[in-house]
Amino acid sequence: MTNSVFDSIQNPYLKSWLAEVVALTTPSKIHICDGSEEEKAELTKEALATGELLELNQEKLPGCYLHRTNPNDVARVENLTFICTEKQENAGPTNNWMSPQEAKDKVNEILKNVMTDRTMYVVPYIMGPANSPYSLIGIEITDSIYVVLNMRIMTRMGKVALDRLGNSDNFSKGIHSKADVNPDRRFIMHFPEENLILSVGSGYGGNVLLSKKCLALRIASYLGNKEGWLAEHMLILGVEDPQGKITYIAAAFPSACGKTNLAMLVPPSSMPGYKVWTVGDDIAWMHIGEDGRLYAINPENGFFGVAPGTNSKTNPNAVKSIQKDTIYTNVVLRNDGTVWWEGHDDTAPETAIDWTGAAWTPNDKDTDGKPKKGAQANSRFTAPAKNCPCIAPNWEANEGVPISAIVFGGRRANLSPLVYEARNWNHGVYMGATMASERTAAQYGLQGEVRRDPFAMLPFCGYNMADYFKHWIEMGKRITNPPKIFHVNWFRQDKDGKFLWPGFGENLKVLKWAIEQSDKSNSTSETAIETPIGFMPSPGTIDAIPELFEVNREEWLKEIESQNEFFDKFGDAFPQELKQEQEALKQKLTS
Ligand code: OXD
Numbered sequence: 001m002t003n004s005v006f007d008s009i010q011n012p013y014l015k016s017w018l019a020e021v022v023a024l025t026t027p028s029k030i031h032i033c034d035g036s037e038e039e040k041a042e043l044t045k046e047a048l049a050t051g052e053l054l055e056l057n058q059e060k061l062p063g064c065y066l067h068r069t070n071p072n073d074v075a076r077v078e079n080l081t082f083i084c085t086e087k088q089e090n091a092g093p094t095n096n097w098m099s100p101q102e103a104k105d106k107v108n109e110i111l112k113n114v115m116t117d118r119t120m121y122v123v124p125y126i127m128g129p130a131n132s133p134y135s136l137i138g139i140e141i142t143d144s145i146y147v148v149l150n151m152r153i154m155t156r157m158g159k160v161a162l163d164r165l166g167n168s169d170n171f172s173k174g175i176h177s178k179a180d181v182n183p184d185r186r187f188i189m190h191f192p193e194e195n196l197i198l199s200v201g202s203g204y205g206g207n208v209l210l211s212k213k214c215l216a217l218r219i220a221s222y223l224g225n226k227e228g229w230l231a232e233h234m235l236i237l238g239v240e241d242p243q244g245k246i247t248y249i250a251a252a253f254p255s256a257c258g259k260t261n262l263a264m265l266v267p268p269s270s271m272p273g274y275k276v277w278t279v280g281d282d283i284a285w286m287h288i289g290e291d292g293r294l295y296a297i298n299p300e301n302g303f304f305g306v307a308p309g310t311n312s313k314t315n316p317n318a319v320k321s322i323q324k325d326t327i328y329t330n331v332v333l334r335n336d337g338t339v340w341w342e343g344h345d346d347t348a349p350e351t352a353i354d355w356t357g358a359a360w361t362p363n364d365k366d367t368d369g370k371p372k373k374g375a376q377a378n379s380r381f382t383a384p385a386k387n388c389p390c391i392a393p394n395w396e397a398n399e400g401v402p403i404s405a406i407v408f409g410g411r412r413a414n415l416s417p418l419v420y421e422a423r424n425w426n427h428g429v430y431m432g433a434t435m436a437s438e439r440t441a442a443q444y445g446l447q448g449e450v451r452r453d454p455f456a457m458l459p460f461c462g463y464n465m466a467d468y469f470k471h472w473i474e475m476g477k478r479i480t481n482p483p484k485i486f487h488v489n490w491f492r493q494d495k496d497g498k499f500l501w502p503g504f505g506e507n508l509k510v511l512k513w514a515i516e517q518s519d520k521s522n523s524t525s526e527t528a529i530e531t532p533i534g535f536m537p538s539p540g541t542i543d544a545i546p547e548l549f550e551v552n553r554e555e556w557l558k559e560i561e562s563q564n565e566f567f568d569k570f571g572d573a574f575p576q577e578l579k580q581e582q583e584a585l586k587q588k589l590t591s
């Protein structure tokens with residue numbers, strides 16, 4: 001059958017695994033991706049012919065295409081995502097678990113002969129700069145050209161990865177098939193103990209670009225725990241001050257908190273001479289360097305960002321990044337072959353084609369009488385990182401960038417002040433472990449309901465989160481020159497529900513304070529005061545109204561009770577160090 005195709009592969013481990021997958025899925029054709037421009041042109045042409053991609057206006061948006069997913073398949077499916085470890089306790093109480101054998105039986109049934117009328121694409125890719133010692137190699141097998149073309153943007157893909165792999169058996173195996181895009185036969189299975197990912201029944205990015213959430217977070221977090229490093233759901237940015245000194249920050253936020261916007265922040269006019277450089281907008285892999293500092297690389301090569309709300313005010317750098325060589329998914333197609341979404345710079349087109357491919361006008365109503373949206377709420381752009389005007393010149397540095405501050409964010413209407421600093425590493429870990437967002441009526445679920453999302457990793461931690469917390473505590477013992485840790489909340493509201501902080505570019509004022517604090521050996525100084533919850537800016541240090549810094553002791557004591565509901569899930573596995581941090585906080589609040 002396919003011997004001639006496999007001749008191009010020397011690696012014996014890869015060869016025998018491919019033979020197994022071919023026997024299972026029986027593809028009609030096999031294509032080993034080399035990552036060349038010719039290959040991109042050929043695959044694009046084929047996807048245009050089948051309608052998998054639609055060509056956009058090539059004068060206005062050169063190299064840009066539109067893809068529409070099945071309407072039943074528009075987001076990550078946390079309920080269908082499993083961590084398949086031999087022992088259930090190793091997946092922990094916050095992950096769905098299935099035994100590896102049961103998971104394989106289930107998925108293999110779906111994969112059997114699934115590619116009979118399809119081409120199997122073999123996508124070798126590197127996560128991280130091609131020559132970084134911290135990079136990892138994956139091979140994704142897929143029956144979707146959309147996946148191949150997205151992987152080409154999001155990773156270093158093709159020959160470069162096979163060359164780096166050589167004859168090693170050290171690569172992550174991933175198999176993806178859209179199968180029949182049936183939600184009842186949709187599974188995203190992770191086997192961290194085997195470095196294996198199986199994804200069936202979906203064509204949506206987060207479920208099928210196996211490099212991203214599956215490898216770079218779930219599998220990598222497991223590897224990081226085993227090998228002594230951190231794989232985190234964090235943006236990485238550099239702040240350049242007027243003297244030209246650049247300080248790097250890694251930051252984790254729950255979803256819908258503007259992570260990509262923060263990663264590409266434009267300084268406010270009140271801060272002349274400052275510049276923000278983007279290193280990554282979603283994922284950070286952090287290792288301890290020889291100098292005892294923490295160094296971060298962005299394992300990705302592009303941005304898979306949410307389109308709605310992206311405009312020249314919220315994120316001018318993202319807008320510039322998506323003008324060429326970008327794949328749009330589930331956005332509105334305008335009559336001139338350009339794209340639109342709710343929260344775009346332009347007003348809504350009078351007539352257009354919505355994300356499902358149907359004729360649409362902004363006056364259309366849903367069955368419940370509400371305005372019908374043209375773009376899917378989770379519609380996306382996939383754009384090369386090198387398109388970004390503020391991409392850091394050293395964003396591909398093999399050794400990564402040294403992190404001076406780690407920032408955890410929450411979305412809290414009350415409770416959390418604009419910013420506060422941890423007293424020490426373990427206190428910072430406690431801050432990460434207690435991250436949360438509150439739902440507002442306009443958003444989702446019950447108003448005020450608190451969703452716990454420790455380290456913004458709840459859906460992405462590939463092992464027991466109690467062990468993840470312990471890993472952070474252990475890392476703290478080994479990092480001799482640690483970054484300082486901060487918590488921010490851009491979303492505090494007044495009694496009438498009005499936001500107290502303008503956000504966006506103004507957030508740089510908060511980062512500037514954090515950077516200045518991280519430079520000091522002693523946190524309390526004329527710029528900081530000690531409070532029960534940690535260090536806060538001295539009055540007047542950050543130009544913000546005092547309500548933003550209020551600490552309501554009663555609310556905080558209630559918060560501790562709510563944290564315990566979450567912590568108790570982990571039973572005895574929960575680290576005592578975090579209980580001690582909580583106890584210390586309680587004492588400070590009541591004394
Ligand atoms: C993402 C996510 O798509 O966190 O980055 O869901």
Ligand code: MN
Nearest residue numbers: 233281282283
């Ligand atoms: Mn993310």
